[in-house]
Amino acid sequence: MSFVEYREPIQDGDTAIVFLGHDSMFPVTIKQGGQTQTKYGVIRHSTDLIGKKYGSKVTCSKGGWVYILYPTPELWTMNLPHRTQILYSTDISMITMMLELKPGSVVCESGTGSGSLSHAIIRTVAPTGHLYTVEFHQQRAEKAIEEFQQHKVDHLVRVKNQDVCKTGFGVSHIADAVFLDIPSPWEAIGHAKDALKIEGGRVCSFSPCIEQVQRTCLALTEHGFTEINTLEILLRVYDVRGINLPVPDFGTPAEEKSSDADKSKQLPASQPGTAHFKSGVSPREMVGHTGYLTFATKSLF
Amino acid sequence: MSFVEYREPIQDGDTAIVFLGHDSMFPVTIKQGGQTQTKYGVIRHSTDLIGKKYGSKVTCSKGGWVYILYPTPELWTMNLPHRTQILYSTDISMITMMLELKPGSVVCESGTGSGSLSHAIIRTVAPTGHLYTVEFHQQRAEKAIEEFQQHKVDHLVRVKNQDVCKTGFGVSHIADAVFLDIPSPWEAIGHAKDALKIEGGRVCSFSPCIEQVQRTCLALTEHGFTEINTLEILLRVYDVRGINLPVPDFGTPAEEKSSDADKSKQLPASQPGTAHFKSGVSPREMVGHTGYLTFATKSLF
Amino acid sequence: MWLWQSYNVCIFSSRKVIFEKQWIYLDNAIGKHYGTTFEITAGGNLQTKKNEIAAAEPKEAGADNRNIVDDGKSQKLTRDDIEALKEKGIKGQEIVQQLIENSTTFRDKTEFAQEKYIKKKKKKYEANISIVKPSTRILAMMYYAREPGKICQLRYDTLAQMLTLGNIHAGSQVIVMETCAGLLLGSVMERMGGYGSVIQMYPGTGPVRAATDCFGFPKSFYKTLYEFPLSKVESLISGTFSAHRSVHAEQDSVQGDEESNGSNAEKQEPAQDIEEDSSPATEAESTVNSNQPENQEEMEVTGEENNEKGQNLEKKQIAMEKKRKQDERRKREAEAAVLLQNKNADGHPLIHPMCLVFQPLLECYTKLRERGGVINLKLSETWLRNYQVLPDRSHPKLVMSGGGGYLLYGITVARETAKPNIRCPEKTEEPAPKKLKVAELES
Amino acid sequence: MWLWQSYNVCIFSSRKVIFEKQWIYLDNAIGKHYGTTFEITAGGNLQTKKNEIAAAEPKEAGADNRNIVDDGKSQKLTRDDIEALKEKGIKGQEIVQQLIENSTTFRDKTEFAQEKYIKKKKKKYEANISIVKPSTRILAMMYYAREPGKICQLRYDTLAQMLTLGNIHAGSQVIVMETCAGLLLGSVMERMGGYGSVIQMYPGTGPVRAATDCFGFPKSFYKTLYEFPLSKVESLISGTFSAHRSVHAEQDSVQGDEESNGSNAEKQEPAQDIEEDSSPATEAESTVNSNQPENQEEMEVTGEENNEKGQNLEKKQIAMEKKRKQDERRKREAEAAVLLQNKNADGHPLIHPMCLVFQPLLECYTKLRERGGVINLKLSETWLRNYQVLPDRSHPKLVMSGGGGYLLYGITVARETAKPNIRCPEKTEEPAPKKLKVAELES
Structure with a gap:
């Protein structure tokens, strides 16, 4: 298993996702002789998992069953241990496209946080690109290094524990793209510019508050960035379900009662029916805001 | 005709709406002997309109026809002569409910602008309420007075030509609700508070920019307003139309060709069909922002 | 009369109501103005409260949260300590203050995080209610928040x-x-x-x-x-x-036949x-x-009248009343x-x-x-976004409604051949006017 | 290679292209770096332009627009005047400047209104283009803006x-x-x-x-x-x-039969x-x-190769090439x-x-x-909002996309009874696993 390369079958040391049903899942590290508790009973790694294919159905000790899934960055985002607020796949997809990431891209990121975006970046820039990620919180930086090793992507990433606003990314003129998710991104724009390739590149800053965006846009303009563009993306997931609507009963004109059976309306009195159909129902609540994404281009001139 | 009371039939002096089809309409002042040009030909007021019912179909001189509609504040909003940016019915509906307007409410408004909101307020507070509206632009104030007379609602409204930020609404402690749509609403919050009844009331400020909202919220807090709440409402109108989707042709396994006619799939080779259905298609473009609506309550304490 | 706690409102018509699992005695509210804010005391009584603007603002804040190690041990007050405070009749506001003072990490949190912390604790320990006048705004927001079903x-x-x-x-x-x-x-x-x-x-x-x-x-x-x-x-x-x-x-006959419901979409x-x-x-x-x-x-x-009259009537009177109402x-x-x-x-x-x-x-x-x-005719939907507007911390609210329903609206006009009479036969489905169809296609 | 004008981009592969109804000669662009901005001169040639940051900022502004009377006479330059300037080869930027100077109401407009005015005029009279490298971002935005159909x-x-x-x-x-x-x-x-x-x-x-x-x-x-x-x-x-x-x-047979299309929703x-x-x-x-x-x-x-090879081939060669490609x-x-x-x-x-x-x-x-x-399985839609962020004038863009399409996605797993083989019979509609149905109902 590696987050950047699909490998069969399930092996000792892999990180896999145990899927219990409808958004309920968790990650597990496969260990020879290890076992995992689920609400459906125990899963024994050696007999139930190792050697099986990803996507297999595994019956637990109590008779219930689960699916074992290959870990993608998106599944990881849904299941990773939170050390900070994390970026979700809707924002990540936009960041990836708008920063023009692809195999071979060199990317600088700060902060690493819980590594949600980092995993997605590494997946996209592999096998020839690289991620330089900076995290000012020491404990988090160490945990991230550990996770990257566990997920077999450590050759594609370098984690540094420092303050990007003070000391930058520790690299100069090598990045195609820079991503900032820090409280005061405007203080890091100079460092971002320095990290980008001489011939130019793209930068993105994620901020929850509009005031942060305003200061960042000002700093981007002052540093000569162009194509400055702020956007927001929201996800609405529809709940697909069967709907039953009662059909109103309008009664029957008195004189026609039980006389004219095959009338055009065919609505016998006191027999209200029900209309059935499938529908996508909008959720009562959804995520209303994660943050503003500000993108800009550094040109050669 | 009056904007606050439904009256039949069409009379000399009425303002009516000529509806040509699909969002295409315009207002007309009915005049004995008058006539109106449309793309379907001329409408003669005396013979074609006066004495008819509102909602009637009127045949024009070239044979085409139009509908004559009773003027509601909402139709007026869609057809009024623009002297400024105007408020549309989506925002107006929210303003009306959140300001708790109803028959008998006393309302202060600034600026009058093109009178789009004014008409809706007057409609809702009639017959026992009153609107005090202030407009700093003289020409606009005069035009508004004229329109209110024409629409037979002048007994429900008083228009003043002054600067609300400097001299307020010219009334004290009589309003149930205050509405502000001016460039610097924060300068008028004190006057708004003064206009509201001693026992309290509601205030609303409409501003396109978030910076205006920030200053206004600050001013509202400083003046002791509570329940300060900023929101935004957007309208998405679906385009209902028939959709044709081509059904893909997957061919037929060679040996089964023209042998098994009533197969479960019934998809003969090289006969791609089409699926028809009605659907509501989201528009390619919609209004993305009109303004932020900030509401607040003045309490007795 | 209404109870108000943020958007959490509920109705009462007696002097004692249950709200958010707590009994509240309303005697002290009678005679007060609408809009008055009360604090609920330990015994469930109401005590008038002055509206405090921005109370307990945090003064000291860390620049960021880099030094915060989340080990679940940052709060020195135990659950039992808090319960003891509550039993002593200590007010919610004071409990929150004590929680802040006993948090080892509060001072290191960013202002933003401090704010969030206070808000959360306030909601948990302070019980303030306001009594407001009912209106469409209040009722519509209350029903949507508490009983949308x-x-x-x-x-x-x-x-x-x-x-x-x-x-x-x-x-x-x-x-x-x-x-x-x-x-x-x-x-x-x-x-x-x-x-x-x-x-x-x-x-x-x-x-x-x-x-x-x-x-x-x-x-x-x-x-x-x-x-x-x-x-x-x-x-x-x-x-x-x-x-x-x-x-x-x-x-009765309606209810008797309900078992045999047919389900036919055409019936709509x-x-x-x-x-x-x-x-x-x-x-x-x-x-x-x-x-x-x-x-x-x-x-x-006639429920309104019922409240006033119905209390002491005898059986016969009830029957007569029933008859009267039926008539x-x-x-x-x-x-x-x-x-x-x-x-x-x-x-x-x-x-x-x-x-x-x-x-x-x-x-x-x-x-x-x-x-x-x-x-x-228009088929539409609105999006509603609420905002947090605070100095340096303005953004759309983190939770929004996913949908508030679709709306279909239009303007009725004279129909081609039928007279504008409610008794006209609606079974004759008439073709839509030609011109209108063209207009529709153009869109 | 790409032409870029705000989000208006178009492709060219020769040295002369038509864009927004104007012929543009690209000779001067060759050898320049991607991202270079050019101004289009009167003759359609490109002239390198330094990126000017916030040029022509308005200096004098009215506090509000109370004194502006809209009588359509505020611009003293006539249409003919402007055409004359253009023919003289005056650059767009200068024309905009002259329009500002000849507007009687410009100074009375609010800063906001001035900004809008300049932006509108710039778009009309200044013709700047940039040449950028193609990418998914560029192409996806270009197609959505210019050729969504x-x-x-x-x-x-x-x-x-x-x-x-x-x-x-x-x-x-x-x-x-x-x-x-x-x-x-x-x-x-x-x-x-x-x-x-x-x-x-x-x-x-x-x-x-x-x-x-x-x-x-x-x-x-x-x-x-x-x-x-x-x-x-x-x-x-x-x-x-x-x-x-x-x-x-x-x-051929496919096209011959296309007249007799059946329309059956089941066929999907x-x-x-x-x-x-x-x-x-x-x-x-x-x-x-x-x-x-x-x-x-x-x-x-094999279109790529075509560009390089296909130019001077004779008929026979073309036929051979065709055969080769078919093979x-x-x-x-x-x-x-x-x-x-x-x-x-x-x-x-x-x-x-x-x-x-x-x-x-x-x-x-x-x-x-x-x-x-x-x-x-998820069925979803995203809302995309673009923002104008300017000092004291920040707000969502006034026009937004009404819809960007719905998305259905999920994760494939082993099927119950069928082997994971592409040749398994898909006509047997199997009941969904029981547990999954329960999970679905719970949602």
Whole structure:
């Protein structure tokens, strides 16, 4: 298993996702002789998992069953241990496209946080690109290094524990793209510019508050960035379900009662029916805001 | 005709709406002997309109026809002569409910602008309420007075030509609700508070920019307003139309060709069909922002 | 009268209510102004509270949260400590202050995080309520927040649009058909201020007005309110309607036959006929899996009077009262029938069903287009975003409503061949006017 | 190479292009770096321009617009004056400056109104272009802005999600079936960087790659790209597929029969079978009234080479070349068939059709649920808001996209009774696993 390369079958040391049903899942590290508790009973790694294919159905000790899934960055985002607020796949997809990431891209990121975006970046820039990620919180930086090793992507990433606003990314003129998710991104724009390739590149800053965006846009303009563009993306997931609507009963004109059976309306009195159909129902609540994404281009001139 | 009371039939002096089809309409002042040009030909007021019912179909001189509609504040909003940016019915509906307007409410408004909101307020507070509206632009104030007379609602409204930020609404402690749509609403919050009844009331400020909202919220807090709440409402109108989707042709396994006619799939080779259905298609473009609506309550304490 | 805690409001009509699992005694509130804020004491009594603006603002804050190690040990006060404070009758505000002082990480948190912490704790330990006057705004927001299922998830901005687009105002003649616990009916009545007339069309055994009665309307408003059963619409149209047949006898037969329900999607059709012919109508269609349990609670039309009179009557008096009400009811029904028959179908009015799901309105749209007599039909949805506006911390609220229902609205006009008469035969489906079809295609 | 004017981009491959009704000569651009900005001179030549930051900022502004009387006479320059300036070769920037100076009301306008005025005039009179490198971002935004019909209104954020949710990366094995002019295919290829393999399934006579070819991929990328006709899917599944039957003979018969199209909604079913059995698949379904006119232009698979070689060949050579390509094509088709047959249906991959309208995906969802083998199915939509961020004038953009398409996605897993083999009989509609149904109901 590696987050950047699909490998069969399930092996000792892999990180896999145990899927219990409808958004309920968790990650597990496969260990020879290890076992995992689920609400459906125990899963024994050696007999139930190792050697099986990803996507297999595994019956637990109590008779219930689960699916074992290959870990993608998106599944990881849904299941990773939170050390900070994390970026979700809707924002990540936009960041990836708008920063023009692809195999071979060199990317600088700060902060690493819980590594949600980092995993997605590494997946996209592999096998020839690289991620330089900076995290000012020491404990988090160490945990991230550990996770990257566990997920077999450590050759594609370098984690540094420092303050990007003070000391930058520790690299100069090598990045195609820079991503900032820090409280005061405007203080890091100079460092971002320095990290980008001489011939130019793209930068993105994620901020929850509009005031942060305003200061960042000002700093981007002052540093000569162009194509400055702020956007927001929201996800609405529809709940697909069967709907039953009662059909109103309008009664029957008195004189026609039980006389004219095959009338055009065919609505016998006191027999209200029900209309059935499938529908996508909008959720009562959804995520209303994660943050503003500000993108800009550094040109050669 | 009056904007606050439904009256039949069409009379000399009425303002009516000529509806040509699909969002295409315009207002007309009915005049004995008058006539109106449309793309379907001329409408003669005396013979074609006066004495008819509102909602009637009127045949024009070239044979085409139009509908004559009773003027509601909402139709007026869609057809009024623009002297400024105007408020549309989506925002107006929210303003009306959140300001708790109803028959008998006393309302202060600034600026009058093109009178789009004014008409809706007057409609809702009639017959026992009153609107005090202030407009700093003289020409606009005069035009508004004229329109209110024409629409037979002048007994429900008083228009003043002054600067609300400097001299307020010219009334004290009589309003149930205050509405502000001016460039610097924060300068008028004190006057708004003064206009509201001693026992309290509601205030609303409409501003396109978030910076205006920030200053206004600050001013509202400083003046002791509570329940300060900023929101935004957007309208998405679906385009209902028939959709044709081509059904893909997957061919037929060679040996089964023209042998098994009533197969479960019934998809003969090289006969791609089409699926028809009605659907509501989201528009390619919609209004993305009109303004932020900030509401607040003045309490007795 | 109303209890208010953020948007969490609930009704009471006695001096003792249960709210958020706590009994509250309201004696101290009587005689106070609407809008007064109270703190709930340990015993459940109310104590007047001065509105404090921005109390307990954090003073010291870390620049960021890099030094915070989350080990679950940052709060030195134990659960037992807090319970002890509560039992001593210490007020919520003081408990929150003590929590802050006993947090080892509070000072290192960013201002933003401090704010969040205080807000969370305040909500948990401080029990403030305000008593406010009921209104469409208050009730619509309350129902949407606390009991959305009862009002078919009709969001308050959607309701606001129905009232405005429907041109509801003093003097209107409105038909309301809804399954929103009477919220829509109440909001229509508020906008009419006792002028004009409202006919509530109801399915089942009686009109539902649980929310309507919460508006606290004066008695006079109810004189303009009529009700008419959906099940008599056909007979009204065919001219065979008689108000003198026993209401209850009919109801029994309805309930007896309910087991044998057929399910035929085609049956929805007549619903639209009604809307059209009885315009101006404001209609909220029943939605998701609504089996209309409210319809089973037989609503009292004259419930207002009931509160005052009904207490000490003896059995006979009750029976007489019942008879009187039944007669009253039949009389009102007959009046409603007359109003319905005199209604002018054409002109300015708008119709707009609201539905939480899309498809039924799509069908409605298509049927109305085919039938004609309605122009400028629109099928729409609104998005509502609430904002947090605070110095340096402004952004849209983190949670928003995913949907507030779809709306279908238009303007009724004269129909081509049929006369504007409620008794015209609606079974003849007429082709839509040619010109209109062209306009539609152009769009 | 690309022309860039705000989001208005267009392609050129010769030295002379027409853009926004003006001929532009590109000779001066050759040798310049990507990202260079040029001004278009009167003759259509390009002149390098230094990026001016916030040029011509208004200095004097009115506090509000109370004194502005709109009488249409505020501009003293006539239309003829402006034409004269243009003919003299005066640059756009100077014309705008002159317009400002000759406006009697400009100084009385608010700063906000001045800004708007300048922006409008600049757009009208200044002709600046930049030349930028093609990428998914550039192409997706360009197609959405300028030719949304060609890409089924697939909005760029929806495309972004398909790529991310599809876990498209170097080394992936992907099936692409789209009617988006090859934009989706190109973006998938960009993300794969030449590693792995892509099979393009195509309806009609040949794969459409108009947008794909705009990415400017190196030749090596095309070695990982295969194509396979939808019309041979059934024969592939039944095991009777042969790559040696003439492609063109079949096509003729297809076109001959097209007159007698039946219209049967049920026929959509097989589309879903395909998606399922050939996962991992990234599928964009055809949408609104798309008659796929692109399919008629026979796309050249080896079009890249064509540009270099095809110019001076004689007739015989052309014929030989054609034969060679046909052979090549058959060979690739056979290779694609092998890839398809070896594909592992289970495991991690995701499938996600995109559609501009809701209903087909709803049906897709239901069918997939019934069939099983897919978990965590989601039907979603994204809202995209762009912002204007300027000192004291920040707000969402006044115009936004009303919809960018709906997305259906999920994860394929092992199916209960059928083996993970592409040749398993898909006609047996299996009941969905019981547990899953429970989970679904709980939601």
